[in-house]
Amino acid sequence: MLKVGFVGSGFVAKFHFKSFISVPTARVTAVYSPSGRKDLVKLAQELGYPEPKVYTDLRKMLNKEDLDALWILVPNYVRLNITKTLVEEVNQGKAKIKAVAYEKPLARNLKEARDIYKLVKKAGLLHGYLENQVFAPSVIRGHDILWRRGAALTGRPYLSRAAEEHGGPHSPWFWNPILSGGGVLLDMGCHSIEACRFLLSKPGENYRDLKPVKVLGFTATLKWHRKEYAKWLMKFAGVDYSVLPVEDYARVIITYETSDGYCVVAESSNAWSFVGPGLRLTFELFGPEYYMAINTLQPELFVFFSRNVKGKAGEDLVEKQMAEQGLMPALPDEAFTYGYVYEDQEIAQAFANNTIPRENLEHAVEVMELLMAAYKSAELGKPVKLPDPSLIDYRPLPFRKGQEVLGQFTK
Numbered sequence: 001m002l003k004v005g006f007v008g009s010g011f012v013a014k015f016h017f018k019s020f021i022s023v024p025t026a027r028v029t030a031v032y033s034p035s036g037r038k039d040l041v042k043l044a045q046e047l048g049y050p051e052p053k054v055y056t057d058l059r060k061m062l063n064k065e066d067l068d069a070l071w072i073l074v075p076n077y078v079r080l081n082i083t084k085t086l087v088e089e090v091n092q093g094k095a096k097i098k099a100v101a102y103e104k105p106l107a108r109n110l111k112e113a114r115d116i117y118k119l120v121k122k123a124g125l126l127h128g129y130l131e132n133q134v135f136a137p138s139v140i141r142g143h144d145i146l147w148r149r150g151a152a153l154t155g156r157p158y159l160s161r162a163a164e165e166h167g168g169p170h171s172p173w174f175w176n177p178i179l180s181g182g183g184v185l186l187d188m189g190c191h192s193i194e195a196c197r198f199l200l201s202k203p204g205e206n207y208r209d210l211k212p213v214k215v216l217g218f219t220a221t222l223k224w225h226r227k228e229y230a231k232w233l234m235k236f237a238g239v240d241y242s243v244l245p246v247e248d249y250a251r252v253i254i255t256y257e258t259s260d261g262y263c264v265v266a267e268s269s270n271a272w273s274f275v276g277p278g279l280r281l282t283f284e285l286f287g288p289e290y291y292m293a294i295n296t297l298q299p300e301l302f303v304f305f306s307r308n309v310k311g312k313a314g315e316d317l318v319e320k321q322m323a324e325q326g327l328m329p330a331l332p333d334e335a336f337t338y339g340y341v342y343e344d345q346e347i348a349q350a351f352a353n354n355t356i357p358r359e360n361l362e363h364a365v366e367v368m369e370l371l372m373a374a375y376k377s378a379e380l381g382k383p384v385k386l387p388d389p390s391l392i393d394y395r396p397l398p399f400r401k402g403q404e405v406l407g408q409f410t411k
């Protein structure tokens with residue numbers, strides 16, 4: 001039984017916790033929560049799962065608990081420091097962990113991402129990248145069917161599209177580019193870029209058959225700089241989008257050369273400015289004689305509430321739900337649909353087998369490089385050719401602008 005410790009107990013930790021119920025070879029036994037919040041203990045009680053022990057001190061958790069692996073589920077700006085702490089404990093023999101898995105995006109920029117990867121490798125740890133969308137059951141199934149039937153007979157696919165869109169993040173730190181590193185491009189572009197790579201890549205190749213050669217990025221602030229929304233955001237997150245150009249919309253086109261000499265294209269689109277029933281994930285794949293499409297807001301289940309049902313606002317139908325009346329899509333098991341269950345199963349199993357999972361920190365760093373290229377392209381207004389060695393020192397414009405106005409606009 002792989003003993004897992006969670007570092008962080010916020011929104012995404014709850015998804016993982018629910019999904020671990022379906023991981024028979026692993027158990028979450030401890031949680032580091034700096035605020036000491038007992039949300040996951042409560043959740044364990046509700047789910048009939050053994051209660052994890054909660055620690056407010058990370059070193060103490062690492063020293064006292066006999067953990068095999070850590071799931072790093074804290075905000076982007078704390079990742080590097082957390083990694084330094086845990087690697088220190090491992091190197092001094094005070095922590096026995098052998099593996100670590102990180103939520104997306106790995107960090108705020110390429111330099112931080114590479115530093116994390118170097119530290120983890122140097123400490124001899126197995127590593128995983130928690131990019132759930134490439135474990136989403138319909139994405140895996142669609143990829144399998146199209147490659148097995150369509151691509152095998154008529155040639156590899158040439159265009160993938162992925163989008164993740166919702167009305168904006170739930171915690172203040174996401175909105176502050178100094179803490180998050182950027183806006184929606186960093187936060188959700190990382191998902192869509194990786195999902196597109198997955199769909200375009202030959203089964204078993206793990207993206208080695210795709211060489212990125214050109215990135216075209218476009219970003220804009222469409223909603224949250226408007227007066228009434230900027231005012232709300234200032235109150236919620238202490239940042240003023242009417243003066244800080246943090247993108248709530250992004251589009252990225254990446255050109256890849258394949259190992260068999262073709263040019264294929266990945267198109268991703270992301271928004272914090274989408275007002276619909278809730279989080280919408282869409283994926284498409286085009287090939288010479290085939291096509292697939294996924295839309296998580298078109299599930300099997302729809303419910304309807306008349307105008308006389310005036311219940312409390314909640315997220316019990318879908319993540320980032322925005323309404324409680326009318327015809328509403330509802331997902332029976334979000335952790336499963338979004339890919340958390342297969343992700344945690346596969347990564348925990350790889351760690352239990354002492355292997356590096358297919359989705360690992362090498363991928364996390366590659367995604368970060370593509371994201372930095374997209375930000376740079378959006379800033380310059382022209383495509384960025386890869387490889388581009390200057391990306392290591394590049395910081396997204398919203399982050400740099402945020403630093404400039406830090407004292408004035410952040411709490």
Ligand SMILES: NC(=O)c1ccc[n+]([C@@H]2O[C@H](COP(=O)([O-])OP(=O)(O)OC[C@H]3O[C@@H](n4cnc5c(N)ncnc54)[C@H](O)[C@@H]3O)[C@@H](O)[C@H]2O)c1
Binds near residue numbers: 078103
């Ligand atoms: N895979 C997905 O679809 C998905 C969804 C949501 C979030 N995420 C990622 O997961 C990470 C966490 O996001 P979230 O939504 O859970 O955030 P959150 O704000 O809901 O929770 C953050 C957690 O980190 C802890 N924390 C905050 N500051 C800390 C610090 N300085 N040191 C240590 N711990 C600290 C908080 O106590 C809390 O437990 C982010 O990187 C985010 O991008 C991924």
